[in-house]
Amino acid sequence: xxxxxxxxxxxxxxxxxxxxxxGAFAGLTSGIAAGYVQGNIVILPRDWAxxxxxxxxxxxxxxxxxxxxxxxxxxxxxxxxxxxxxxxLPAYRIYDHGKLVAExxxxxxxxxxxxxxxxxxxxxxxxxxxxxxxxxxxxxxxGSIVPMYRTNLxxxxxxxxxxxxxxxxRPFTPAHAIRxxxxxxCFAAVHGAPVHLGAxxxxxxxxxxxxAFGDPVxxxxxxxPVFWACGYTPQTVIEHAAPPLAITHAPGRLLVxxxxxxxxxxx
Amino acid sequence: xxxxxxxxxxxxxxxxxxxxxxGAFAGLTSGIAAGYVQGNIVILPRDWAxxxxxxxxxxxxxxxxxxxxxxxxxxxxxxxxxxxxxxxLPAYRIYDHGKLVAExxxxxxxxxxxxxxxxxxxxxxxxxxxxxxxxxxxxxxxGSIVPMYRTNLxxxxxxxxxxxxxxxxRPFTPAHAIRxxxxxxCFAAVHGAPVHLGAxxxxxxxxxxxxAFGDPVxxxxxxxPVFWACGYTPQTVIEHAAPPLAITHAPGRLLVxxxxxxxxxxx
Numbered sequence: 001x002x003x004x005x006x007x008x009x010x011x012x013x014x015x016x017x018x019x020x021x022x023g024a025f026a027g028l029t030s031g032i033a034a035g036y037v038q039g040n041i042v043i044l045p046r047d048w049a050x051x052x053x054x055x056x057x058x059x060x061x062x063x064x065x066x067x068x069x070x071x072x073x074x075x076x077x078x079x080x081x082x083x084x085x086x087x088x089l090p091a092y093r094i095y096d097h098g099k100l101v102a103e104x105x106x107x108x109x110x111x112x113x114x115x116x117x118x119x120x121x122x123x124x125x126x127x128x129x130x131x132x133x134x135x136x137x138x139x140x141x142x143g144s145i146v147p148m149y150r151t152n153l154x155x156x157x158x159x160x161x162x163x164x165x166x167x168x169x170r171p172f173t174p175a176h177a178i179r180x181x182x183x184x185x186c187f188a189a190v191h192g193a194p195v196h197l198g199a200x201x202x203x204x205x206x207x208x209x210x211x212a213f214g215d216p217v218x219x220x221x222x223x224x225p226v227f228w229a230c231g232y233t234p235q236t237v238i239e240h241a242a243p244p245l246a247i248t249h250a251p252g253r254l255l256v257x258x259x260x261x262x263x264x265x266x267x
Numbered sequence: 268x269x270x271x272x273x274x275x276x277x278x279x280x281x282x283x284x285x286x287x288x289x290g291a292f293a294g295l296t297s298g299i300a301a302g303y304v305q306g307n308i309v310i311l312p313r314d315w316a317x318x319x320x321x322x323x324x325x326x327x328x329x330x331x332x333x334x335x336x337x338x339x340x341x342x343x344x345x346x347x348x349x350x351x352x353x354x355x356l357p358a359y360r361i362y363d364h365g366k367l368v369a370e371x372x373x374x375x376x377x378x379x380x381x382x383x384x385x386x387x388x389x390x391x392x393x394x395x396x397x398x399x400x401x402x403x404x405x406x407x408x409x410g411s412i413v414p415m416y417r418t419n420l421x422x423x424x425x426x427x428x429x430x431x432x433x434x435x436x437r438p439f440t441p442a443h444a445i446r447x448x449x450x451x452x453c454f455a456a457v458h459g460a461p462v463h464l465g466a467x468x469x470x471x472x473x474x475x476x477x478x479a480f481g482d483p484v485x486x487x488x489x490x491x492p493v494f495w496a497c498g499y500t501p502q503t504v505i506e507h508a509a510p511p512l513a514i515t516h517a518p519g520r521l522l523v524x525x526x527x528x529x530x531x532x533x534x
Contacts, residue, residue, distance in 0.1 A: 174463050174464050174465050174466070174469065175462065175463065177464070178448055178460050178461050178462070178463075178464065179460075181445055181448040181449065181452075181460075182448065182449070182452040182460050185448075185449040185452070193445050193446075193448075193449050194445050195442065195445070196441050196442065196445075197441045197444070197445065197464075197491075198441050198465060198491055199441070199489070202441065202489055222466070222469055224464075224465055
């Protein structure tokens with residue numbers, strides 16, 4: 001299920017962003033710009049952005065904030081050379097009162113002076129570290145999208161924003177689960193250690209074979225499911241709160257930054 | 268099940284060692300000298316010590332070596348002021364060809380110029396960190412000795428020494444298990460992260476209610492058993508290998524050092 005990529009395998013993050021900007025690239029960002037941090041994007045009008053910033057601060061596992069922009073400013077100097085958040089992603093989704101109304105290649109025409117952009121860490125960063133440690137990641141092996149589930153784990157509310165945590169699941173043997181916990185606990189900027197392992201029903205998941213988002217993956221004998229807080233959480237929370245306007249990245253089409261994944265992992 | 272303690276609650280490690288030396292204290296060392304590293308002791312003749320040193324190097328989780336003495340030298344300057352390994356533990360056990368033949372208050376009369384003493388990390392150090400993080404430790408709550416089990420996990424052999432790993436078990440909720448893994452992974456000098464969690468039968472444990480050593484503890488609904496490599500492993504390996512002579516600490520009566528537990532935890 002790899003997307004047709006119009007960027008060379010070794011393209012720099014800057015080259016990828018420019019390809020997004022020109023319209024030459026609109027594909028999935030998994031598997032490109034190896035070694036570099038990718039980010040989920042949420043853009044909100046200022047009066048909602050304040051709530052969201054507090055929501056992220058109170059829920060660092062599902063909403064690990066890598067950067068927040070100044071109102072009206074589309075640049076993120078600390079994240080990348082010449083970065084323009086309005087054009088440098090492969091595709092964007094626009095929500096009107098919580099309803100998806102459009103998927104667009106850039107948001108130049110929609111940008112407003114009161115928009116605040118948030119860049120939120122993504123599991124690609126820690127999956128790279130898990131792979132480097134020799135742990136097989138099932139959905140990568142299957143060439144599918146990580147299975148994600150709604151849970152009964154409540155996020156800490158902030159203003160008009162509240163909701164339950166969405167989690168992603170990766171199956172491991174117990175020994176590999178322990179190693180995965182050790183590794184991901186060093187990646188607080190990208191969801192950190194898991195929030196649960198073992199019995200899915202303990203966090204309100206009725207059926208592992210029916211994820212709310214993504215694709216199911218098989219568990220092999222002796223494996224246990226390990227659950228990480230997922231960057232899909234803020235998106236579902238915002239859809240539920242239904243602000244007049246919100247913009248996010250399109251699924252699987254993230255912001256590629258100049259930051260190195262290795263910089264995120266405390267050692 | 269707390270032992271009668273003849274040392275004041277706030278006694279320094281040095282004062283405790285002197286009380287052991289004079290015979291004033293021969294009790295359990297759990298719960299005394301809070302904050303300080305305690306060590307399991309193994310003493311072997313030099314020709315066996317070489318095998319054992321390699322065994323520890325190859326099996327750092329069950330045998331985390333804190334210090335090894337010079338042949339014939341009972342001092343450990345790096346571990347404590349004025350420390351004498353022959354007198355400064357509450358009690359010792361002597362094994363003749365793998366058979367326990369005596370429990371004695373000191374080993375002055377047994378000491379030889381070819382003896383090499385090993386000090387091995389103990390779970391007291393990481394249990395203190397778990398408690399400080401707000402995790403309840405079941406056997407401490409029960410006032411009993413941690414349950415320990417023989418497993419089918421093979422240690423890497425070294426010379427005449429080989430055998431299966433012994434593990435200790437602490438039950439936790441999944442969320443607390445994850446936190447416990449994060450914390451103990453920083454304590455490589457005292458067994459480090461767990462070696463297994465969940466299904467006991469996967470590592471050859473048939474019945475959690477029948478530990479090989481220590482006392483069983485109850486698991487509450489939703490809890491999973493979490494298994495750490497245990498300092499009882501070297502003792503069982505040595506008993507099995509049956510060297511002509513071996514000396515260990517008596518169960519629960521460890522060497523109290525001047526090292527701070529906090530120094531062991533990488534952060």
